[in-house]
Amino acid sequence: MSRYYRNYPFLSLFTVFILLTGGLVSCSQYSTKPISKGYHNLTAHYNAYVIARDEIKEAELILFKTRQENYTQLLPILFPVDSMLSMPVKPQLDDAIKKASLIPERHQNSKWLDNAYNLIGKARLLKQDLPNAIEVFKYVNTKGTNEDDKHEALVGLMRAYTEASDYTNALNVADYLRTQPLNKNNTRDFYLTKAYLHERKGEYATAAGILDATFPVLKKGESTARLHLIAGQLYDLIGQPNKAIAHYRKVLKSSPSYDQSFYANLYAIQSNGLTGDAKRLAQSAETFDDMLNDRKNVDLKDKIYYTMGLLEARNGKIDRAIKFYSQSIQAAGSNTTQVPYTYLEIGKLYFEKKADYPKAKVYYDSALALIPQQSPAYASISARKKTLDEFVQYQTTIRTDDSLLHLAQMNPAELDKQLDKIISQKEKEDKAQAALAQQIVERASGANFNSIPGATNSNLQPNERWVLYNPIALSQGKQEFSTRWGNRPLEDDWRRSNKEPSDAIAGANSPLNGNTPANDINPNPPLQQQDASNATGTSASSPRKAQKDAMYAKIPFSKEAQAQANQRIENALYKLGKLYKFQLDQPADAIPTFEQLLTRYPNTLQKPEIYYLLHLSNEQLGKSSTWKEKLLAEFPNTSYARLTGRTAVQSTDSEAKALATYKEIYDLYKANNVTEALARADNALGSMAGTQLEDKLALLRIVLIGKGQNLDAYRQSLNEFVRDYPASPLLPHVKEMLTAANQPTANRK
Known part of the structure; x- marks a missing residue:
């Protein structure tokens, strides 16, 4: 036989060709034969799956090592996907998707098909391509053949929903997975993803409990140390400091990074302050000294001082806390991550403990200027800042107009002396600021300005710092400028004297130096008037006289200007009282x-409401008062009087009586007996409180007021309905009526 093939070699080659062709045909990716499946399993695994898997692992490792942790806030259990942060590893992720895609393209009968789709979904998730990631994971769950791979896809789907803030669908997936027999890896990933989901929702107790169940399946290492740190933070947030301390200690036993061990020690000290353990607190003081003296902590001193301030605040030592917080800001240097949160803590102390709202406003301004808008605290800081802005505005109006009215009563000689005194004080302050600026310039001369400690605020005391490097001073300056000059456009000659009088605002340190709006009219006697033609010359020849003339222009000498000032004070007192009562929850200050x-x-139009708010404020403080009786005696037919006697439930007899009363009033209305109908409606509203007809009678009363009284009374009654009946089905109709009434050409029928 061998001799036969030697004689005919072309037959041997032909046989080999036939065998190879048959083998390749049998290796089709759609074939179910063992040889075909074995070939595609081998090729898909080593030529595609392993490469894609390793590239994704490398990308995740790079993201982990280059992460920027903000230890001042609760750390996320899983790193939130971010397309910008993933840019450095985008080539690896794109290549991983390309390699994994070879399997569904060329190896359909491979057992690695589901795994390949899961890798594609994971890579797209890391790139923040959430819609496509969700579709891939859904496909695996629907078409997959391996249960473990399907479970892995569902864990990825839950993560993608969480990143998309679609918590309802994420929880639905989690509820399904809870009933499934998961393998070890899927159990670990499921627990971590579910804990992350609850952390994102603010359900910290649930997240901490799930993390506790996860640690037994985790290996020691930096990532596990990080999770112990997060578990401690979660337990701190739900008021369980002892459990938090236990996790902080486990951080130190889990091969942590230096930053992790440093913050674990700091957080443990903070938690010790919550336990009230005197021995632990004494040890904390020694620990602080060691930390501050450790050269490795030079760039972390601001965090240490911050923690020291936090402990003092928890122990009720507010002034010491503010002192340490201030040291934290001074020690921050160029690393300002901690600074806005330190400003926030100082602002909270002035707001909640000292009730010093003007100072609190300054620190809230600074915190809001520096804190990232995506921070969870941003919205609450912004809301409180708005309240504080209003508070300072009302207080400033009252103080300024009071001072201006007082100055208007002085005799000319006394007033002239007072103005000279104010100008001299301002000049003194300006000289001090100029000297400070010169001092900083001299320190900077001959050296790199940024290397001068004073220039960057690293060593100077707060009152010595250059204003452009002091966020608090910057905030104050912006506020003073806005108060004095208003919202000025960027233009030349913005401070010229021929601007509209309403744009001129007084100064910050006195009513004549920038704290009160100018009058809409010029009430000054001719002595204080200045011809526009020689205004420039006068200012140039006598700056002091020009300043004094500008101050005179703001004093309300005329009766009309004084009436306007009093109206501003009245409105500011009214709004300030309501701010104390509702936004600040300080009834003791509202009263x-x-x-x-x-x-x-005494003749204020807001008297009924003020009586009512005084009644509520005293009631809130547990004090007895006569304001309710005064309200019922002087203003029995107002909505505020009815609010004091409103009951929640009425009997059937009351409902029947209310229906009869309503019918009688409505009949009077149809008979065009407006005066009698309105009087009956006013008297009946109190007795109909809590019935189903109360809001209907209130609306009928509005219609009667519209027919028999002026437009202001009609608008007021509409506003009262909107306030008193927020759940009424009649509210949309009343709002339409109010909109029509507020039109310039409102015509009541």
């Missing part, structure tokens, strides 16, 4: 504010 308003302006 004297409202009482001052009633004393100074």
Whole structure:
């Protein structure tokens, strides 16, 4: 036989060709034969799957090592996907998708098909391509053949929904996975993803409990140390410091990075302050000294001082806490990550403990200027800052207009002396600021400005710092500029004297130096008037006289200007009292504010509401008062009087009686007996409180007021309905009526 093939070699080659062709045909990716499946399994695994898997692991490792942790805030259990942060590893992720895609393209009968789709979904998830990641994971769950791979896809799907903030669908997937027999890896990933989901939702107790169940399946290492740190943070947030301390200690036993061990020690000290353990607190003081003296912590001193301030605040030592917080800001240097949160803590102390709202506003301004907008605290800081802005505005209006009215009563000689005194004080302050600026310039001369400690605020005391490197001073400066000059456009000659009078605002340190709006009219006697033609010359020849003339222009000498000033004070007292009562929840401060308003302006139109708010404020403090009786005696037919006697439930007899009363009033209305119908409606509203017809009678009363009284009374009654009946089905119709009434050409029928 061998001799036969030697004689005919072309037959041997032909046989080999036939065998190879048959083998390749049998290796089709759609074939179910063992040889075909074995070939495609081998090729798909080593030529595609392993390469894609390793590239994704490398990308995840790079993202982990280059992460930027903000230890001042609760750390995320899983790193939130971010397309910008993933840019450095985008080539690896793109190549991983390309390699994994070879399997569904060329190896359909391979057992690695589901794994390849899971890798594609994971890579797209890391790139923040959430819609496509979700579709891939859904496909695996629907078409997959291996249960473990399908479970892995569902864990990825839950993660993708969480990143998309679609918590409802994420929880639905989690509920299904809870009933499935998961392998070890899928159990670990499921627990971590579910804990992350609950952390994102703010359900910290649930997240901490799930993390506790996860640690037994985790290996020691930096990633596990990080999770112990997060578990400690979660337990701190739910008020369980002892459990938090236990996790902080486990951080140190899990091969942590230096930053992780440093913050674990700091957080443990903070938690010790919550336990009230005197021995632990004494040890904390020694620990702080060691940390501050450790050269490795030179760039972390701001965190140490911050923690020291936090402990003092928890122990009720507010002034010491503010001192340490201030040291934290000074020690921050160029690393300002901690600074906005330190400003926030100081602002909270002034707001909640000292009730010093003007100072609190300054620190909230600074915190809001520096804190990232995506921070969870941003919205609450912004809301509180708005409240503080209003508070300072009302207080400034009251103080400024009071001072201006006082100056208007002085005799000319005394007033002239007072103005000279104010100008001299301002000049003194300006010289001090100029000297400080010169001092900083001299320190900077001959050296790199950024290397001068004073220039970058690293060593100078707060009152010595250059204003452009002091966020608090910057905030104050912006506020003073806005108060004095208003919202000025960027233009030349913005401070010229021929600007509209309403744009001129007084200064910050006195009513004549920038704190009160100018009057809409010029009430000054001719002595204080200045011809526009020689204004420039006068200012140039006598700057002091020009300043004094500008101050004179702001004093309300005329009766009309004084009436306007009093109206501003009345409105500011009214709004300030409501701010104390509702936004600041300080009824003890609201009461004297409202009482001052009633004393100074006994004929105020807001008297019924003020009586009612005084009644509520005293009731909130557990004090007895006569404000309810005064309200019922003086203003029995107002909505505020009805609010004091409103009951929640009425009997069937009351409902029947209410229906009869309503019908009688409505009949009077149809008979065009407006006066009688309105009087009956006013008297009946109190007795109909809590019935189903109360809001209907209130609306009928509005219609009667519209027919028998002026437009202002009609608008007021509409506003009262909107306030008093927020759940009424009639509310949309009343709002339409109010909109029509507020039109310039409102025509009531």
